[in-house]
Amino acid sequence: MFDDFFVRALFAGIGIAFVTGPLGCFIVWRRLSYFGDTLAHSALLGVTMAYTFELNIALSVFIISSLIALILIQLQKKTNLPGDALLGLLAHSSLAVGLVVIGFLTFIRFDIMGLLFGDILAVTKGDLFMIWIGGAVILIVLKLIWKPLFASTVNYELAEAEGLNPDRAKAVFTILMAAVIAISIKMVGLLLITGMLIIPAAMARNISDSPQKMVFYSIIGGLLSVILGLFSSLEFNTSSGPSIIVASLILFILSLLNIKQSIKLKN
Amino acid sequence: MSSNTNILVKLNNAGFRQNNKWLVEGVSLKVEKGKIVTLIGPNGSGKSTTAKIALGIYKNIEGSVEKYTNKVGYVPQKISIDWTLPLRVNDFMVLTEKINDDEINDALSLTGVMHLKNKNLGNLSGGEFQRVLLARAISKKPELLVLDEPVQGVDYTGEIALYELIKKISDTLNCGILLISHDLHTVMTATDHVVCLNGHVCCSGTPMDVAENNEYKTLFGEKASQILSVYEHKHDHIHSDDGDIKKN
Numbered sequence: 001m002f003d004d005f006f007v008r009a010l011f012a013g014i015g016i017a018f019v020t021g022p023l024g025c026f027i028v029w030r031r032l033s034y035f036g037d038t039l040a041h042s043a044l045l046g047v048t049m050a051y052t053f054e055l056n057i058a059l060s061v062f063i064i065s066s067l068i069a070l071i072l073i074q075l076q077k078k079t080n081l082p083g084d085a086l087l088g089l090l091a092h093s094s095l096a097v098g099l100v101v102i103g104f105l106t107f108i109r110f111d112i113m114g115l116l117f118g119d120i121l122a123v124t125k126g127d128l129f130m131i132w133i134g135g136a137v138i139l140i141v142l143k144l145i146w147k148p149l150f151a152s153t154v155n156y157e158l159a160e161a162e163g164l165n166p167d168r169a170k171a172v173f174t175i176l177m178a179a180v181i182a183i184s185i186k187m188v189g190l191l192l193i194t195g196m197l198i199i200p201a202a203m204a205r206n207i208s209d210s211p212q213k214m215v216f217y218s219i220i221g222g223l224l225s226v227i228l229g230l231f232s233s234l235e236f237n238t239s240s241g242p243s244i245i246v247a248s249l250i251l252f253i254l255s256l257l258n259i260k261q262s263i264k265l266k267n
Numbered sequence: 268m269s270s271n272t273n274i275l276v277k278l279n280n281a282g283f284r285q286n287n288k289w290l291v292e293g294v295s296l297k298v299e300k301g302k303i304v305t306l307i308g309p310n311g312s313g314k315s316t317t318a319k320i321a322l323g324i325y326k327n328i329e330g331s332v333e334k335y336t337n338k339v340g341y342v343p344q345k346i347s348i349d350w351t352l353p354l355r356v357n358d359f360m361v362l363t364e365k366i367n368d369d370e371i372n373d374a375l376s377l378t379g380v381m382h383l384k385n386k387n388l389g390n391l392s393g394g395e396f397q398r399v400l401l402a403r404a405i406s407k408k409p410e411l412l413v414l415d416e417p418v419q420g421v422d423y424t425g426e427i428a429l430y431e432l433i434k435k436i437s438d439t440l441n442c443g444i445l446l447i448s449h450d451l452h453t454v455m456t457a458t459d460h461v462v463c464l465n466g467h468v469c470c471s472g473t474p475m476d477v478a479e480n481n482e483y484k485t486l487f488g489e490k491a492s493q494i495l496s497v498y499e500h501k502h503d504h505i506h507s508d509d510g511d512i513k514k515n
Contacts, residue, residue: 029349029352031351036331037490148364150362151362153352154349154352154354154359155343155346155347155348156342157319157322157324157341157343157346157364158363159362159363160323160324161319161322161324161339161341161343161413162339162341162364162513163337163339163363164363202335203339205351205353208353209353209387210351210354210355210357210358211354211358212354214353236394240336
């Protein structure tokens with residue numbers, strides 16, 4: 001069954017949606033969209049490292065993204081620059097360094113478009129395996145740190161005062177973000193991964209009144225985006241990443257219509 | 268040592284400085300089971316800072332904190348919750364500890380906000396939110412309650428009822444309470460031990476001891492003099508406008 005590239009892509013996308021759903025909610029709640037962007041941009045450097053040293057792409061991306069996250073935390077402590085300036089600095093310089101390194105790697109033919117925007121043809125059985133195993137590990141870890149992470153998202157001091165160790169939860173969550181970017185890069189592309197994390201969660205926010213519901217709808221939204229996006233990618237011969245993101249955007253717009261209707265009903 | 272087993276948290280000459288300025292320094296106090304310790308003092312005197320030191324929120328402190336319990340309930344003075352989070356009162360109640368539905372209902376009923384259980388936290392008024400905060404802190408049956416102006420924004424009758432509730436909780440749960448309050452009447456009637464702060468400990472003791480203290484009178488003026496007797500002693504220092512201490 002997994003011999004067909006489209007089936008592989010579909011199952012890869014479904015696996016990714018299960019992970020991006022809950023993680024995306026935390027990214028929206030904790031206002032980490034640009035942080036996610038920065039990690040994703042640095043993924044290009046990870047990919048070039050993978051080719052240079054013949055490593056597994058996901059592993060290499062995971063290592064580089066985690067490293068960038070650590071550097072960011074250090075810079076935040078040691079400089080007076082605002083957080084968004086540091087994020088921009090790291091995002092664009094790591095992207096630029098990645099592209100420059102690609103220029104030197106003349107012996108490999110790169111599909112840059114595929115890297116930036118995702119390529120469903122590129123998903124191998126090995127990738128599929130990694131997405132599902134990696135995704136399961138990410139979800140289990142998220143479940144373990146859920147209480148301190150969620151409590152400190154609501155209020156840091158309450159969580160700290162009542163003994164939940166929010167700093168450790170935050171550090172673990174940063175690593176989980178690097179991990180989800182690593183497993184979804186081939187599918188969605190590094191420029192659009194943050195969209196896959198944020199847009200279904202934003203859609204879910206519009207139609208949820210509790211955190212659990214928001215996580216649930218965010219997963220559903222991600223699944224629908226992947227399925228609709230991949231089928232239209234096949235139909236119109238477009239890159240998989242943009243197709244998935246456009247599908248999630250359409251769902252987001254529909255969720256806005258839903259709000260307007262419910263307001264009308266109330267009045 | 269049997270005398271120590273009742274101690275829940277103890278500050279030894281504790282202080283905290285931020286940007287090279289002491290927020291509070293040299294605070295020693297202890298909270299014991301079943302006792303209410305109240306911190307009083309003017310704005311900026313370090314009351315909330317002292318509470319946060321006791322809770323372990325501030326890490327790089329001078330002196331030391333000994334904490335003998337992990338069952339803590341905290342009502343902070345200021346709480347900023349990001350409303351990008353869809354959060355109902357019900358979700359907020361189980362934020363730091365899993366408690367069952369009956370316990371949630373009991374706590375919400377005690378503070379008079381049972382009817383808000385399924386409301387979105389962002390739609391509550393200031394007083395309603397304060398009652399929910401208090402309900403959340405007591406629902407987990409803590410050994411140590413830290414209440415930083417727990418009744419701010421609550422209507423007058425509610426205020427009295429909530430202070431009675433706090434007193435009752437201290438008795439029934441046998442928990443220690445570190446209370447920050449501006450209501451001197453409550454402080455004088457319900458409290459076992461008062462610590463008067465002004466960047467450092469100005470005076471401390473039973474409510475009567477403190478009420479008779481001259482520094483307390485200087486800090487609280489008219490209101491305070493209604494409650495107290497005539498006891499005077501010499502000051503050995505004065506406070507400048509920014510709270511620094513100058514020896515006479």
